[in-house]
Amino acid sequence: MAIKLFSIGLFDEKDELTSINMKIFPDHTPLIHVDIEGFELSTLKLEIRWDYENDSELMDLIYITRYLQDKGAPHIGLTMPYIPNARYDRINNDDEVFTLKYFAEVINSLHFDYVDVLDAHSNVSLALIDRVRQIDVAPLIQKAIDDFKPDVLFMPDEGAHKRYSKMFTLPSTFGIKTRDWRTGEIKDYFLAEQNLVEDRRVLIIDDICSRGGTFYYSSKLLRDNGATSTGLYVTHCEENIANGNLLNKEKSGIEQIYTANPLWHRDMTTSVYSPLDEIKVID
Structure with missing residues (x-):
């Protein structure tokens, strides 16, 4: 309901x-x-x-x-x-x-x-x-941090970095991207601080995920710059995430996904395995 x-x-x-x-x-x-x-x-x-x-x-x-x-x-x-x-x-x-x-x-x-x-x-x-x-969203993100135990936090853009980085004492960095507004296509993407993620566990943090293209590219960017593993926290997560590549760990490299507010039917019960079962819901 x-x-x-x-x-x-x-x-x-x-x-x-x-x-x-x-x-x-x-x-x-x-x-x-x-x-x-x-x-x-x-x-x-x-x-x-x-x-x-x-x-x-x-x-x-x-x-x-x-x-x-x-x-x-x-x-x-x-x-x-x-x-x-x-x-x-x-x-x-x-x-x-x-x-x-x-x-x-x-x-x-x-x-x-x-x-x-x-x-x-x-x-x-x-x-x-x-x-x-x-x-206050900080206690929810902290639960993901406690579980994933990252060395570094990463936000997909500077705006997200301004919102979240001041909540925690862990070192953090962000991505800089250019996007086609009409199509949503990411044209270019690079790290603000390239040496910060090398040989580190990195947790990506943002407010919402749909299909998850931004986070797919974020994970690739981080791993290309030496991150040993990546996780993802999003406060709101759409069911459409199942239609992208994020839940395929071999493709995305994302070890664990967390959300506080899944935007799909919470009262649905089924014995059939769903890829959405892989997402940890934080209360």
């Missing part, structure tokens, strides 16, 4: 308040039941948690929030670890739709008391969303 409802206690403890039952009509519109019988919403502080899996959930969020407001809930916060459209934080051509801006306007229209997010892709998201608060 991607959307859950919690009550917030006196000391900010969170308890799941009630079940949200969601079904789909034959025309693909939602049928939503929120069982609030016996709860006096006007006396409660509520929090909606949205673990994003797909865009259709935005409509569910709107319906559930407005329902609670109509029922008299005066205080509703939102925890939204992943900000949809966060990577589309600028436009470079007149035919591009600034989806992040319009998404933020929808979230703002719901008038949440606060919006908690985890590892926003850029400050643009933080500027566009009202009453936004950042959840």
Whole structure:
């Protein structure tokens, strides 16, 4: 279930308040039941948690929030670890739709008391969303560091290096790349400090992974410059990672992948092996 409802206690403890039952009509519109019988919403502080899996959930969020407001809930916060459209934080051509801006306007229209997010892709998201608060990502990255035991940290670009390097005492460096904005193709890529990674275990750190081309090239770059092994931490990881080369250790050279927020169905259970099982999820 991607959307859950919690009550917030006196000391900010969170308890799941009630079940949200969601079904789909034959025309693909939602049928939503929120069982609030016996709860006096006007006396409660509520929090909606949205673990994003797909865009259709935005409509569910709107319906559930407005329902609670109509029922008299005066205080509703939102925890939204992943900000949809966060990577589309600028436009470079007149035919591009600034989806992040319009998404933020929808979230703002719901008038949440606060919006908690985890590892926003850029400050643009933080500027566009009202009453936004950042959840500290450092303890999650530290768990990956404790497990992988790197000698050096690597960030794929200078912006990521500025965000993450100051969180830790380990030495760190970053990659410098040129990319075709329309195609996403990486044209050139090199290390800022070439001698730092030689004969070292290196953990790559960034906020999000889709197919993973950037990290594939990062791992190759590091190994070409003498790194003995590479690992990868990404806060948000799309299921599309399975369609790239990252999970093929022989091709990518990446020994272990960590994520804090997998962007695929968390309640799916299967006895069939999936390559996504190779990714360590950090709680």
